[in-house]
Amino acid sequence: MNNHQSTNPVGQPSVQFPTFRFRSLTAVVLTAAAWTSACASPSPAVTAANVERLQCDLGSNEAHLAELLNQATILQVGPHYSTISAKNNLEERRAGVKILMRPPEGISADRMTRILQCHSARVVLGQIERPEPSKDPFSLRDALVNIDVKPQDGNYVVTLETDKTTDNIQLTALAASFAQAHGVSTGGLE
Numbered sequence: 001m002n003n004h005q006s007t008n009p010v011g012q013p014s015v016q017f018p019t020f021r022f023r024s025l026t027a028v029v030l031t032a033a034a035w036t037s038a039c040a041s042p043s044p045a046v047t048a049a050n051v052e053r054l055q056c057d058l059g060s061n062e063a064h065l066a067e068l069l070n071q072a073t074i075l076q077v078g079p080h081y082s083t084i085s086a087k088n089n090l091e092e093r094r095a096g097v098k099i100l101m102r103p104p105e106g107i108s109a110d111r112m113t114r115i116l117q118c119h120s121a122r123v124v125l126g127q128i129e130r131p132e133p134s135k136d137p138f139s140l141r142d143a144l145v146n147i148d149v150k151p152q153d154g155n156y157v158v159t160l161e162t163d164k165t166t167d168n169i170q171l172t173a174l175a176a177s178f179a180q181a182h183g184v185s186t187g188g189l190e
Helices: 019-039 044-055 062-071 109-124 165-181
Strands: 005-007 013-015 073-086 089-102 146-152 155-161
Touching: 044 109, 062 109, 073 155, 073 165, 089 165, 109 146, 109 155, 155 165
Parallel strands: none
Antiparallel strands: 005 013, 073 089, 089 155, 146 155
């Protein structure tokens, strides 16, 4: 590891940096940059484009969503919790919202999932305008809503969540407005 002064071809003195230290620092910086980019989650628009490609079809348009929401009966709206490990115990934290609904006859949970996921993706992509909040707790303009529809006792539980606490708080407010517009109180759904 030489660290001495020499002259360059023009006769000016030049300083040579320690080769070992420079290479080590470069390796650390490049490794950190690669690790950060590999661990970073894709933007909502990238994720939404992928969801749209996989979930949207001719039957996943806004007319089908409107029909679904107009014919479904909203039964309950409540918080969705996830269990996380915190220090030496498990802790439940609010992770989104659940909506219990009786769907229109003949629509499967899978079909309903596709319609709602497609709608959420198209809102993020700016392909459609977001409806007024009391009519749509299923989408946010700047975040893709993860939507899961599961059968429960002849009804469907629609779980809505995002990766950010602030977005989940917004989803909760939208679902409360949606519930009120349908004459349903919030809470109670576990």
